[in-house]
Amino acid sequence: MSVLELEDVSVKYIVGDIKNVGLKETILKKISGKYHKKEFWADRHITFSLEKGDFLGIIGTNGAGKTTLLKAISHIMVPNEGIVRLNGTVSSLIELASGFDSDLTVKENIYLRGAILGYTKEQLTSSYKDILEFSELAEFEDRPFKQLSSGMKSRLAFAVASYVNPDLLILDEVLSVGDGAFRKKSEAKMKEIINGGATTILVSHLLEQIREMSNKVLWLNKGEQITFGTNVEEICDAYSMFLKNKVIPKNEEEIKLFAQQYREQQNG
Amino acid sequence: MLHILKKHKFLFSELVKRDFKKKYKGTIMGVGWSVLSPLLTLLIMRLVFTHFFGSSIPHYTIYLFCGNIIFSYFKDSTTQGLEALSANSQIFTRCNVPKYLFLLSKNVESLINFGITVIVLLIFCIIDQITFTWMFVLLIYPIITVFLFNIGLGFILSAMRIFYKDISYLWRVFTLLVMYVSAIFYSTKTYPETIQKLFYLNPVYVYISYFRSIIIDGVIPSVWIHLLMLFYAAVVVAIGLLIYKKFNHKFLYYV
Numbered sequence: 001m002s003v004l005e006l007e008d009v010s011v012k013y014i015v016g017d018i019k020n021v022g023l024k025e026t027i028l029k030k031i032s033g034k035y036h037k038k039e040f041w042a043d044r045h046i047t048f049s050l051e052k053g054d055f056l057g058i059i060g061t062n063g064a065g066k067t068t069l070l071k072a073i074s075h076i077m078v079p080n081e082g083i084v085r086l087n088g089t090v091s092s093l094i095e096l097a098s099g100f101d102s103d104l105t106v107k108e109n110i111y112l113r114g115a116i117l118g119y120t121k122e123q124l125t126s127s128y129k130d131i132l133e134f135s136e137l138a139e140f141e142d143r144p145f146k147q148l149s150s151g152m153k154s155r156l157a158f159a160v161a162s163y164v165n166p167d168l169l170i171l172d173e174v175l176s177v178g179d180g181a182f183r184k185k186s187e188a189k190m191k192e193i194i195n196g197g198a199t200t201i202l203v204s205h206l207l208e209q210i211r212e213m214s215n216k217v218l219w220l221n222k223g224e225q226i227t228f229g230t231n232v233e234e235i236c237d238a239y240s241m242f243l244k245n246k247v248i249p250k251n252e253e254e255i256k257l258f259a260q261q262y263r264e265q266q267n268g
Numbered sequence: 269m270l271h272i273l274k275k276h277k278f279l280f281s282e283l284v285k286r287d288f289k290k291k292y293k294g295t296i297m298g299v300g301w302s303v304l305s306p307l308l309t310l311l312i313m314r315l316v317f318t319h320f321f322g323s324s325i326p327h328y329t330i331y332l333f334c335g336n337i338i339f340s341y342f343k344d345s346t347t348q349g350l351e352a353l354s355a356n357s358q359i360f361t362r363c364n365v366p367k368y369l370f371l372l373s374k375n376v377e378s379l380i381n382f383g384i385t386v387i388v389l390l391i392f393c394i395i396d397q398i399t400f401t402w403m404f405v406l407l408i409y410p411i412i413t414v415f416l417f418n419i420g421l422g423f424i425l426s427a428m429r430i431f432y433k434d435i436s437y438l439w440r441v442f443t444l445l446v447m448y449v450s451a452i453f454y455s456t457k458t459y460p461e462t463i464q465k466l467f468y469l470n471p472v473y474v475y476i477s478y479f480r481s482i483i484i485d486g487v488i489p490s491v492w493i494h495l496l497m498l499f500y501a502a503v504v505v506a507i508g509l510l511i512y513k514k515f516n517h518k519f520l521y522y523v
Contacts, residue, residue: 014521022434071520075364078517090364098362101286103293112286115279116363124278 009082057210088167135159335452349422357523423508
């Protein structure tokens with residue numbers, strides 16, 4: 001049984017004069033005809049499936065619909081068309097620092113953030129010490145969150161998120177955080193989770209990372225699924241070619257061709 | 269909804285804890301404010317209005333107190349509920365959590381505060397030599413219905429707040445209006461019959477008058493009053509839930 005299956009999934013997004021506006025502003029803009037609101041497909045006809053232990057890398061330039069797709073997979077957004085089928089628990093690390101409260105202490109924040117991420121009380125109580133130790137903040141346990149440095153904050157955020165043990169782990173540009181020593185430590189922890197059998201989805205602009213870790217790749221462009229497959233190297237090469245000449249391959253043959261061209265350029 | 273609530277019991281209790289701690293962090297008095305603040309309001313009203321209304325209304329202090337604490341609860345609960353969604357938008361746009369939990373946790377916090385003021389009210393009743401009867405048990409009915417009423421309004425207001433940020437200001441003005449038409453410091457008896465009846469269009473007034481009827485008059489209000497209280501609560505909850513159902517997945521575009 002697949003851990004995750006997407007069948008022809010399409011997600012709409014709305015932009016315009018809708019964020020943080022007042023009633024007066026909106027009415028005035030509507031009267032003067034300046035009101036602007038636009039719906040568009042952030043993701044269109046996305047279809048793929050992941051088995052247990054798979055590592056999917058999602059590539060695409062800005063505005064490709066990557067984050068929106070992650071939100072649809074983790075049920076933060078609901079697809080307008082198509083079906084997302086998910087077997088098991090999901091934990092998405094999209095912008096790690098959300099959900100912390102600057103007035104509460106480190107301890108209180110670990111509990112609050114843990115609860116938001118879906119820990120049960122027992123789980124959190126048993127991994128509390130580990131989280132605190134991993135984040136290297138033991139002596140700050142009773143300090144307010146706002147007194148921490150930004151490096152400490154991201155360490156704490158990472159530590160809380162990394163003890164969840166979900167069936168599906170979603171990473172949006174976060175594999176590691178912090179300075180030199182902690183960066184290594186967090187990367188090692190991430191690999192430990194991934195190698196522990198979790199299915200993982202990683203969005204990254206670092207193609208090297210994708211090449212190294214993924215066994216499947218999904219390429220998105222302006223919401224369209226360009227390709228999905230296990231031929232990681234080939235797709236990454238074709239994508240590198242696209243980054244150079246900005247031409248989208250139309251079919252599998254063209255992807256092969258593009259990859260070929262890229263390799264020739266690299267060697268020649 | 270209940271089974272989801274059970275599933276998210278831990279998250280819910282953490283949210284209530286957070287709201288409580290945040291409210292009282294950095295205040296010297298802590299929860300004491302919940303007691304002191306209605307007492308101060310009571311003191312001011314007593315000083316200002318006794319001269320005008322005090323002589324014609326029996327147990328005027330208790331009369332004022334009943335009106336005050338229920339109105340404060342209504343105001344506190346709805347103004348805080350109004351911000352419940354927008355204040356937590358950073359969370360629900362990035363994590364999959366049921367959004368109404370943020371509203372409910374605020375409401376539970378306000379309810380606990382209200383509970384404390386009710387206890388203070390009962391202490392005042394002893395001081396004012398009001399005899400306690402079995403009827404006082406019935407006070408649970410207005411408490412439950414006003415709680416539901418506040419939640420319903422919270423659903424409606426917090427959703428509107430997501431779409432239009434100036435709802436907060438409009439609501440503040442509106443609660444001021446509600447305060448003046450809730451007969452908190454005056455009696456409706458001085459008005460002609462027809463106008464007296466109009467007061468029943470104001471749910472807050474109905475909840476207040478139930479309290480007074482039981483505590484001061486020792487009379488159980490009619491079945492109609494009971495139904496009216498339930499009706500108001502049910503209507504706003506129904507509208508609130510409908511709005512949430514319709515916009516639940518749209519909120520994240522607007523924050």
